[in-house]
Amino acid sequence: AQRVTQPEKLLSVFKGAPVELKCNYSYSGSPELFWYVQYSRQRLQLLLRHISRESIKGFTADLNKGETSFHLKKPFAQEEDSAMYYCALTMGNFNKFYFGSGTKLNVKP
Amino acid sequence: EPEVTQTPSHQVTQMGQEVILRCVPISNHLYFYWYRQILGQKVEFLVSFYNNEISEKSEIFDDQFSVERPDGSNFTLKIRSTKLEDSAMYFCASGRQGSGNTIYFGEGSWLTVV
Numbered sequence: 001a002q003r004v005t006q007p008e009k010l011l012s013v014f015k016g017a018p019v020e021l022k023c024n025y026s027y028s029g030s031p032e033l034f035w036y037v038q039y040s041r042q043r044l045q046l047l048l049r050h051i052s053r054e055s056i057k058g059f060t061a062d063l064n065k066g067e068t069s070f071h072l073k074k075p076f077a078q079e080e081d082s083a084m085y086y087c088a089l090t091m092g093n094f095n096k097f098y099f100g101s102g103t104k105l106n107v108k109p
Numbered sequence: 110e111p112e113v114t115q116t117p118s119h120q121v122t123q124m125g126q127e128v129i130l131r132c133v134p135i136s137n138h139l140y141f142y143w144y145r146q147i148l149g150q151k152v153e154f155l156v157s158f159y160n161n162e163i164s165e166k167s168e169i170f171d172d173q174f175s176v177e178r179p180d181g182s183n184f185t186l187k188i189r190s191t192k193l194e195d196s197a198m199y200f201c202a203s204g205r206q207g208s209g210n211t212i213y214f215g216e217g218s219w220l221t222v223v
Contacts, residue, residue: 044214094140099152
C-alpha cells in the first residue's frame with residue numbers, strides 16, 4: 001500500500017540554521033511527490049513538486065528513488081518559515097493524494 | 110490569483126443532523142476533491158469527482174456521504190446523518206490538466222458534531 005512517512009512531528013531550529021524535514025514513501029511505481037505548507041490558520045499551499053525541480057522560498061527537495069525519500073531542505077531557516085509541512089504522494093492523472101502526518105517547523109529567533 | 114473558497118468556515122451541528130459543506134473550485138478546474146483531517150491526524154482522501162461523476166472514493170466515504178455539482182461553480186459535500194466521529198476539518202481541492210497533477214486547496218470547513 002502507498003504510504004508517506006514524516007518521522008518528525010516537531011522540528012525546532014534557530015533562525016539561520018539549516019533545516020531538513022524528512023519524508024519517506026513506499027510505492028512500487030513512479031509516484032509524484034509534493035510538499036504542501038500550512039501557515040497558521042491558512043489553507044494547504046503547494047510549496048514544491050518534484051517534477052518541476054524548482055526552489056521556492058529557498059526550499060529544495062530532491063527525489064531519491066533509491067532511498068524512497070523526498071526530504072525538504074533549506075540552508076538558512078527564517079522565522080516566517082514556521083508552519084506545518086506535509087509531504088504528499090500521488091500516482092498521477094489526478095489520482096488521490098496520500099499525505100504524511102506532517103511536521104511542525106518552529107524557527108526560533 | 111484565483112483560489113478555492115469554502116463555506117462555512119466553521120459549523121457546529123447536532124448528531125444526526127444533515128450538513129452540507131460548500132466549495133467553489135477554481136473556475137477552469139475540472140477535477141474536484143474532498144479531504145478531511147481529524148484533529149491531530151493525517152489529511153485523508155474522501156472522494157474525487159470528474160466529468161460529473163465520482164471517480165474514486167475512500168472507505169470513509171460511505172452511504173452517509175454524497176457529493177454534488179449542482180451548477181457550474183459549486184461543489185458540495187453532504188453528510189446525511191452526522192456522527193461524533195465526523196468532527197473534522199474538511200478540505201475541498203481542485204485541479205486542472207496542465208498543472209502537473211497539482212491540486213489547490215480551500216481554507217477548510219471545520220465541522221463540530223455535538
